[in-house]
Amino acid sequence: MINGRQQTIVVEKGANxxxxxxxxxxxxxxxxLDVRLAGEGAEANIYGAYVCGxxxxxxxxxxxxxxxxxxxxxxxxxxxxxxxxxxDFYGKIIVAKDAQKTEAYQENxxxxxxxxxxxxxxxxxxxxxxxxxxxxxATIGRLNEEEQFYMRSRGxxxxxxxxxxxxxxxSPVLENITAETxxxxxxxxxxxxxxxxxxxI
Amino acid sequence: MSKDKEILDSIADKEYEHGFVTxxxxxxxxKGLNEDIIRMISAKKDEPEWMLEFRLDAFRRWQKxxxxxxxxxxxxxxxxxxxIYYAAPKKDEDRPKEIDPELEKTFDKLGIPxxxxxxxxxxxxxxxxxxxxxxxxxxxxxxEKGILFCSFxxxxxxxxxxxxxxLASVVPVGDNFYAALNSAVFSDGSFVYIPKGVRxxxxxxxxxxxxxxxxxxxxxxxxxxxxxxxVSYMEGCTAPMRDENQLHAAVVExxxxxxxxxxYSTVQNWYPGDSEGRGGIFNFVTKRGICKGSGxxxxxxxxxxxxxxxxxxxxxxxxxxxxxxxxxxxxxxNNFQQADTGTKxxxxxxxxxSRIVSKGIxxxxxxxxYRGLVKxxxxxxxxxxxxxxxxxxxxxxxxxxxxxxxxxxxKTAVVEHEATTSKISEDQxxxxxxxxxxxxxxxxLIVNGYxxxxxxxxxxxxxxxAQKLLQVSLEGSVG
Numbered sequence: 001m002i003n004g005r006q007q008t009i010v011v012e013k014g015a016n017x018x019x020x021x022x023x024x025x026x027x028x029x030x031x032x033l034d035v036r037l038a039g040e041g042a043e044a045n046i047y048g049a050y051v052c053g054x055x056x057x058x059x060x061x062x063x064x065x066x067x068x069x070x071x072x073x074x075x076x077x078x079x080x081x082x083x084x085x086x087x088d089f090y091g092k093i094i095v096a097k098d099a100q101k102t103e104a105y106q107e108n109x110x111x112x113x114x115x116x117x118x119x120x121x122x123x124x125x126x127x128x129x130x131x132x133x134x135x136x137x138a139t140i141g142r143l144n145e146e147e148q149f150y151m152r153s154r155g156x157x158x159x160x161x162x163x164x165x166x167x168x169x170x171s172p173v174l175e176n177i178t179a180e181t182x183x184x185x186x187x188x189x190x191x192x193x194x195x196x197x198x199x200x201i
Numbered sequence: 202m203s204k205d206k207e208i209l210d211s212i213a214d215k216e217y218e219h220g221f222v223t224x225x226x227x228x229x230x231x232k233g234l235n236e237d238i239i240r241m242i243s244a245k246k247d248e249p250e251w252m253l254e255f256r257l258d259a260f261r262r263w264q265k266x267x268x269x270x271x272x273x274x275x276x277x278x279x280x281x282x283x284x285i286y287y288a289a290p291k292k293d294e295d296r297p298k299e300i301d302p303e304l305e306k307t308f309d310k311l312g313i314p315x316x317x318x319x320x321x322x323x324x325x326x327x328x329x330x331x332x333x334x335x336x337x338x339x340x341x342x343x344x345e346k347g348i349l350f351c352s353f354x355x356x357x358x359x360x361x362x363x364x365x366x367x368l369a370s371v372v373p374v375g376d377n378f379y380a381a382l383n384s385a386v387f388s389d390g391s392f393v394y395i396p397k398g399v400r401x402x403x404x405x406x407x408x409x410x411x412x413x414x415x416x417x418x419x420x421x422x423x424x425x426x427x428x429x430x431x432v433s434y435m436e437g438c439t440a441p442m443r444d445e446n447q448l449h450a451a452v453v454e455x456x457x458x459x460x461x462x463x464x465y466s467t468v469q470n471w472y473p474g475d476s477e478g479r480g481g482i483f484n485f486v487t488k489r490g491i492c493k494g495s496g497x498x499x500x501x502x503x504x505x506x507x508x509x510x511x512x513x514x515x516x517x518x519x520x521x522x523x524x525x526x527x528x529x530x531x532x533x534x535n536n537f538q539q540a541d542t543g544t545k546x547x548x549x550x551x552x553x554x555s556r557i558v559s560k561g562i563x564x565x566x567x568x569x570x571y572r573g574l575v576k577x578x579x580x581x582x583x584x585x586x587x588x589x590x591x592x593x594x595x596x597x598x599x600x601x602x603x604x605x606x607x608x609x610x611x612k613t614a615v616v617e618h619e620a621t622t623s624k625i626s627e628d629q630x631x632x633x634x635x636x637x638x639x640x641x642x643x644x645x646l647i648v649n650g651y652x653x654x655x656x657x658x659x660x661x662x663x664x665x666x667a668q669k670l671l672q673v674s675l676e677g678s679v680g
Contacts, residue, residue: 100597112612115579125603126273127622130594135621140577140609 006032013039020176022186023050023058023079025193030059037064037071040083048077049173051166051190052085052117064106066099069129075106078170082113082197087097092124093134100131110140111169113201136141159198166194214239217472218673220442223307223412226291227331232415233282236260239385242287246354249361259374259384266378272512272541273570273602277446277481280392284448286386288331288413290427300336303642304328308335311439312409312666318351318568324404325350329420331413332388339403350405353421356392363394367425371454371518379450379512380487383419384476387452390420392521395461404433409449410481411440411471417448424454426461428494435663439507440472444480446509451486459494459521464502466659467515468667471507478537479564481509488515492524495550499524504667505532505542506674514572516545519553519584521544529655530559533565533648533674536601543573543590543604548614550579557588560652564595564675570602577614592622593651595644595675606608633645645672 011017023029035044050058058081064073073093081087093104110119123136143165151161170190177183230241239260243253268276290301300315308315308328315328315336325339327350334352343350351362356364374384391407411418426432441448449471457463465488474481484507490499501515517526528544546555555575563569571590592601603620625647633643648671649656656664 098597105365110609112609112614115611116614118608118610120606120608122604122606123618123620124605125592125620125622127592127602128600130597130599130624132594133621133623135619136603137617137619138605138607139615139617140607141615141617142612186650 004030004032006034007186008034008036010036010038011042011044015039017045018176019046020173021046021048021060022111023048024189025051025053025197026056027098028057031061033062035062035064036074037066037073038066038068040070042071044073045176046075047173047176049170049190050079050087051170051193052079052081052083052087053193053200054083054085056085058085059088062092064091064104066093066095066102066104069098069100069102071099071189072103073105076173077108078173080111080113080166080169081117081119082201084191085114086117087119089121091136092126093128093136095132095134097128099129102129102132102134104132104134106136108138111166112140113185114141160200163191163194167191204642212257217442219311219439219470219525220472221310222441223303225301225303227413228244228291229285229287229413230287232285234284234286234386238286242386242388244664245287248357249444251365252357255368255374259381262375263378263381263385263619266375266381268378271321272572273393273454273568273604274512274539274541276483276510278447285390285413285416286419288416289333289393290335294463304330304335304465305409308408311408311410315438324406325512326405327352327391329409331411331416331418334389334391344472346399346402346646347396348399348401349392351392353390353423360392360394363425364392364423367423367454367456371456371491372452372487377487379485380452383421383450383452383487387419387421389454390422390451393424393432393434395426398429399430400430404435405435406435409436409438411447411449414443414445417450422451424463424465425456425638426458426463428458429460431462433466433467433660435660437468440482442472442475442480446481446483448483448485449580453486453488456498456501457490457492457494457497460496461494461573462498463490464500465490465515466663467503468663468670469503469505469507469511470670473507473538474509474536476536481538482507483510484508485512488513489518491518492521492526495521495523497521497524498526500527500658501544502529502655504656504659504670505530505540506541506670507536511540511542513542514545516547517555518547518549519555520549522550523552524550527555528559529556529658530556531655532559532569533669533671534564535674536565536567536570538567540568541572542569543571546576546586548577548584548586551580551582551584553581553584554584557586557590558654560655561590561592561601562595562648562675563592563599563601564650566598566604568600570604572597572604574606575608575616575618577609577611577616579610581611582613584611586616588618590620591651592620592624593648594624644675648675
């Protein structure tokens with residue numbers, strides 16, 4: 001992935017592409033994806049997880065173009081912003097005219113951990129066909145205090161509770177890493193980073 | 202056969218029932234826009250010097266501004282020199298106090314009786330015809346409570362202190378291209394002031410009517426709700442059917458002080474153009490309110506069915522702690538209509554809350570966009586927003602788009618947004634058909650159900666009309 005340069009991915013008839021973007025703390029990046037579903041039955045799944053604890057700038061932008069009918073796409077991006085980091089997410093689903101029977105979903109969820117961190121998200125839908133099912137959802141929020149209370153009342157420390165919450169927050173993305181050794185390694189790396197961030201708050 | 206034709210004719214007629222023209226003698230000023238024209242408008246309205254200065258300043262700024270192009274709209278070029286900026290029905294010298302019976306008839310026909318005895322109980326109306334307010338009903342009854350409800354021009358003359366204090370305090374003169382244009386040439390509109398602790402006993406309403414050809418309407422509305430007061434304000438509008446496009450560029454400013462509540466409802470039914478996309482109103486409006494004091498509340502409800510092009514984003518600045526705001530919208534586009542509408546919620550104060558529910562319906566070859574901004578500033582501790590934007594597509598030639606902008610710079614603030622796009626399900630249609638409900642009626646039924654959450658927020662008088670309007674707007678869009 002080259003920073004700042006747009007990557008174009010064309011998915012032809014019946015093909016299937018899975019992309020997983022992982023951004024560890026300390027990494028600033030500018031990811032631009034342009035995915036074109038160009039043949040009937042094409043499918044694209046894009047997942048992303050990012051965790052920032054310092055002064056990172058994470059920029060992700062995805063254009064998901066459904067150019068023909070009967071294509072599916074799914075996007076799931078989850079991230080945590082702490083420190084003085086700044087996250088910008090931009091994701092557009094474009095369904096061309098006559099691209100009927102499209103199913104396109106997109107989700108972007110963020111946690112804000114510190115006063116100085118900032119998250120902007122711009123999910124967009126541009127739809128020119130009617131027989132479609134499209135949706136997007138975006139949230140920017142904080143760690144749920146009721147969950148923390150639940151865990152603490154069962155003897156888990158606040159620090160551990162937060163770590164658990166954050167790991168479970170990004171795990172839906174990590175689950176899509178099919179190779180087991182890599183999945184375990186990535187999850188372990190995230191966990192140690194998250195522990196560090198929590199300790200520094 | 203002839204019966205079929207009758208039915209077809211009646212449906213065709215029903216397309217836009219407010220499309221008639223009133224034949225009254227009107228006075229116009231010359232076409233075009235320059236400082237002399239602005240001086241002329243100001244002189245016609247007997248305005249004080251400061252008001253003229255305000256207009257000229259706005260005009261000079263407007264000249265340096267460029268048209269906004271970020272909206273998802275295809276706007277034909279507008280020649281701002283080809284518009285008449287002021288048109289008013291001529292007053293009959295013999296009866297200066299009375300309303301021209303022809304005008305009265307017009308408003309009667311539109312369902313807005315101007316006689317207090319015939320008027321809807323509990324609704325006071327300010328009727329604006331082209332560039333002037335023709336009458337304001339129930340003024341005496343309202344004055345007893347200290348409520349000011351009058352035309353804007355009158356407010357400038359009689360309550361200059363209030364107007365000067367609040368005018369352009371929410372929408373600055375140079376806010377955007379159309380707001381600057383409006384500030385330079387605005388003609389009439391409504392002024393509302395609710396004093397401290399007063400609960401306005403009736404619904405206040407303005408009805409805007411464009412009648413003259415070749416003109417634009419530039420109304421200005423200012424609503425001030427002082428501490429602890431409450432008011433519900435409704436706005437309606439229609440225009441004749443013409444092949445030309447007419448410009449409507451209004452500015453609405455709302456100031457909500459501590460613990461006050463304002464409910465602002467709009468049923469926008471400007472002429473949308475014909476089924477070929479000819480004619481119709483360009484509705485480029487700036488509406489903004491500020492929840493200034495703590496605990497204040499501002500609620501926007503809009504039903505947008507008319508206009509060839511709509512560019513409108515009623516917004517709230519949540520400045521006071523614990524203040525809250527809501528935005529409920531149904532936007533229907535059919536044929537060649539285009540709409541780019543939504544809201545902005547700017548959270549500044551602590552514990553501020555906002556809620557956005559937007560329902561878009563596109564049919565024919567129309568394009569319907571939701572565009573919204575939710576912004577949490579660093580001081581907005583524990584602020585909360587929830588947005589839901591649904592789009593319904595009817596037919597394969599139309600488009601539905603969602604462009605939310607979400608910005609959060611406070612770790613305790615929570616923002617949630619969700620949007621869906623789909624068409625009316627075959628199952629629902631089949632269910633209705635099978636019970637003897639025809640396809641058109643079924644679509645009407647489903648659309649009304651879909652928009653119900655918003656329609657239920659409208660004052661009763663408006664809700665009935667809005668429901669009918671939805672049905673008519675979608676006529677001919679099925680099959």
